[in-house]
Amino acid sequence: MMTVTDWDVSQLRDKVERACKRIAPLWPLKSFVAVNPYMGLTHQSFWEAHATLERIGGTGLCMPRTYYWQQLKNGRITHKDLRAALREWGCVRDVSSLEQEITQNRPGAQMPFALFTDILGHAEGQDWSGFVVERISQYCAAYFDEGQALWPFPWSDQSLYQGWIHFMRYDKSPGIWGVRGLREAIGAWPDSAEGAIVQAVRDLDVPWQAVDDYLYAALWSVGGWAGWTRYRLWQAELRGDDDGALRDLLAIRLSWDALLYKLQPRETGKRQWREWMVKVSEPPIPPETAIPVDVIFQTALEIGYQRQLPGLLNGPSRLPNTQGNPVAQAVFCIDVRSEIFRRALETVAPGMQTLGFAGFFGIPMAYLRFGDLEPQAHLPVLFTPAYCVSEGFDHQQNPTVIEKMRIRRHLTVHLAKTWKMFKTSASSTFAFVEAVGMLWAPKLIGDSLGWTRPVPHPDRVGIPGTMHRRLQPVLSHRERSIWSGHHNCTGIPESDRPAIAASVLRNMGLITDFARVVLLVGHRSSTVNNPQATALDCGACGGQSGEASARVAAALLNDAPTRRALKQQGIDIPDETYFLAGVHDTVTDEVQLFHLDAVPLSHTGDVAQVVQWLTDAGQMARQERAILVDRGDRSRSVVHAKIRQRAQDWAEVRPEWALARNAAFVAAPRSRTWQRDLAGRVFLHDYDWRRDPSFHRLELIMTAPMIVAHWINMQYYGSMVDPRRLGSGNKVLHNVVGGSIGVFEGNGGDLRVGLAWQSLHDGIEWVHEPLRLNVLIEAPQDAIEMVMAHHETVRILVENGWIHLFQIADDGYLHRWGWDKQWHRDEITGS
Known part of the structure; x- marks a missing residue:
């Protein structure tokens, strides 16, 4: 085992940079755009990232087993889907055994990677991790405040880490929790973030082979503020600059661990920490050859939706005649959300093109x-x-x-x-x-x-x-x-x-x-x-x-x-x-x-007619959307009045479902999906490759709108499978932090990221489904491959399974991009 004396600062610096790159940026409330919360893990395959997240945080990329059991009972997951999932994974198992196993709790669920505060809290029966996160969060809220506070923060002109050093000399909270000698220890602590990280890793005697996980777990424990500081770094990089706040935050979190370890008078916590360090330094246990049942059910859930994909498309015999100028x-x-309105508008105005x-x-x-x-x-x-x-x-x-x-x-x-x-x-x-x-x-x-x-x-x-x-x-x-x-x-x-x-x-x-x-x-x-x-x-x-x-x-x-x-x-x-x-x-x-x-x-006459069509289409779209919004009276006048009231109701927690249920992205001529009910689940981008001889438009679509759609899809995915870390909890309890930085759930804790529970669940059942984005593109296969070859970000998302990529052939059939980096006539969809 490599000891702390066997490495130098430059090697640790590389690991710090690697940990920071695993964090996704969190945009402020004034532009709260969707971002893939797993952005820093896309260099791994989707299921490798699942294993990483289980190891670090205890929650991977699957839902609790009760969710899959419910989907099996209501027919959303069928035996046919399960058999297809087993074939995809190359497993030979009986479906009945899967049904039995999914009803049981996961045996031996892996313990998340523990920080010292986690170990100390377990040993003493106090939530030391919660205390530390609270103190860091309150400090960051004051430091980054954008005008909400009446009094300016006295050390805002210094770096995040150096300001924290000054702040800790006045913070009385640790003393209330029984920590003695912290002011003196802070006085002797390194005055630079890098020095603090080095000192903390050495004082805690973290084995070299566990440093990567330890650094990532430390940032994961304050994931909201890590996301905010990552956003600041993102903005600085666009300017060709640098911002050290994310590294400073890591230094602050590690310093808390190391200082509590140093000042802890009882040996119980220290002894358990040393035992934990021995355990994480041991060679990893080879993974089981059997594919976990959770992974099989998640695969089956996605296959169940993919079976619907051919029904979203028109084949050659159903393509409409689009000759002549539209009215x-x-x-x-x-x-x-535009898909529902477009379909309604095309229905009330058959001569209109959308x-x-x-x-x-x-x-x-x-x-x-x-x-x-x-x-x-x-x-x-x-x-x-x-x-x-x-x-x-x-x-x-x-x-x-x-x-x-x-x-x-x-x-x-x-x-x-x-x-x-x-x-x-x-x-x-x-x-x-x-x-x-x-x-x-x-x-x-x-x-x-x-x-x-x-x-x-x-x-x-x-x-x-x-x-x-x-x-x-x-x-x-x-x-x-x-x-x-x-x-x-x-x-x-x-x-x-x-x-x-x-x-x-x-x-x-x-x-x-x-x-x-x-x-x-x-x-x-x-x-x-x-x-x-x-x-x-x-x-x-x-x-x-x-x-x-x-x-x-x-x-x-x-x-x-x-x-x-x-x-x-x-x-x-x-x-x-x-x-x-x-x-x-x-x-x-x-x-x-x-x-x-x-x-x-x-x-004026043409516009008057268009206005009437828009009015009629709005009525039709509201009727369709009302099924998800309100289970009561659905007459046109009542629905319109209720929806308007929801929009102006300051106590309404579900004014609309936004992009919930999103599942697919289609880049093809509108004729391919014309008059098809896509149920408001599909991003629709018009694209005709025959008018794109250089495939420049295809390249733009796959590198911009497709990426943004993937980000949105993953934000909803993460908010559902890991709501504690990647969601934002109960909307009713939200309090704005720092003017427009983000929200707390209640009056403290970490900065919350992702979507509120009410954006995903109607109070009775889940409205969204955790599915990776299915991308369907009508273009020659070699053109799609050319874009992937020239753009590493796109290639990684496809080849590592973060999105499912399908090519729509001229005859309307689907071909899937496989793990072997080849196109295959898709069997799941029946094409």
């Missing part, structure tokens, strides 16, 4: 709303904004009126923040309740009964409704005089617009056969009193509403000079084609169209 076109985000494209519509921008001080990025977090587009009024508006509106908005937002700070501050909470408690009753009653809207939309605070209609995206720096601010928000230069417009149209597959009216429909979610509300908005827009992206895209494609330049690139948009922006509210299934007063007189 109208509508481009929606690929979000699974398309699916990432909801930022290919505009790589940040957007500065009127009166705001900071622009927001409106594009996938994988990208960096190339432009900043502002919002302002047209030149016909009185400049004096504009300035008054700007001042009013600034003042209103400032007062709202000040009022909120006053109400939530520790010094005024009780006085506020005593002083205005009864006077606030009408407001609470109105909010509860839906008579008033509890929280106005922050983007529109202080702007009268008549002024909303005049707000326009400002594409050119020549119009900068209509907004004020310190940002270099110069818009999209006129010279760049043709190339961007051409890219937008080509990537969405719309370069010929334009209709008279083309809708560009983003999406947003209208909910109140929900700290994680941005998780319900557009992931392709960085957790923002898709409204701004749709409006900018429409303005760009209606721009006359841009259209003239597009003709030189072979894209001839007819003069009679008009682009109109809208936004789909995924709670109410209502679509709002913008700038209707600017529609040409020649198109």
